Amino acid sequence: MEHVVNAQLRSVVGKKRAVRRLRAQGVIPAIAYGPGVEKPLNLTLKKADFMKLFKEVSESTPLTLVVNDESGKEVLKHMAFIKMVQYDKVTDEVKHIDFYIPEAHHKMKINVPVHFIGKAIGVEKGGILEVVHHEVVVEALPDRIPEVIEIDVANLGLGESIRVKDVKLPEGVKIDMEPEDVLVTVVVPRGLEVEETTATTESVEPEVLKKGKKEEEE
Structure with a gap:
């Protein structure tokens, strides 16, 4: 599905009163920059249209930015990504948007959300699933950036982890983090760990006794 952002060039730059008037008129100030454009473009977006779109996309969603x-x-139609969103500290409303415009044949780095699917075996046994990273830095060509990375945790046992090196990625996509970085783990509660140790000890003892008895008989 193509996500189109319609924008207009903005002549008012750096004047707080004028920018506040724009916001009062239902407009969001924005800027677009990156290797895909010669110089930064100051823009305005219709707030109602953008906020509707904003609910459906993330930082890693490729957008088609159309500028008039x-x-x-x-004057411009190009792939773009949302680089940064500024919010009002009091009202939490969107105040400003930064768009990043990549160059088509050059790799870029961007944060991509991670979704963990399935219920870990270790959780069913009483462990606690601890997510260390909810997003990862991905390096790839702009048209290969995944919107989300899904990781199945169903086979994750007590005390086990999934690391960066364990993640299967599409061709041409790389996670720009250390291979040993832990993304998710199943933590073993202290009480559960003690119970497991006790159970293991009890199951071993009869074998030792039986073996000793056999040696006495011989």
């Missing part, structure tokens, strides 16, 4: 000048003429 004040006369309505299209």
Whole structure:
């Protein structure tokens, strides 16, 4: 599904009062920059349209940014990503958007959310699933950036972890983190660990006694 962001070039830059007036008119100030454009572009977005789109996308979702000048003429149409969102400290409303415009044939790095699916075996045995990283830094060509990375934790036992090196990725996609970095683990509660140790000891003792008895008979 293509996500299109319509924007207009903004002539008002750096003037707080003017920018506040724009926001009062239902407009969000924005900027677009990156290797895909010669210079940063100051933009405005219709708040109602953007907020509807914003609910459906994330930082790793490829967007089609369409920019028109004040006369309505299209001056840019390019793939883009949401780089940063500024919120009002009091109202929590979106105040400003940064778009990153990559160069088509050059790799880029971007944060991609991680979704953990399934119920770990270790959790069913009383362990606690601890997510260490909810997102990872991915390096790939712009058109290969995954919107989300899914990791199945169903086979994860007590005390076991999934590390960066364990994740299967699409061709041309790399996680830019240390291979040994832990993404998710099943923590063993202290009480559960003691119970397991006791149970193991009890199951071994009869074998030792039986063996000793056999040696006496011989």
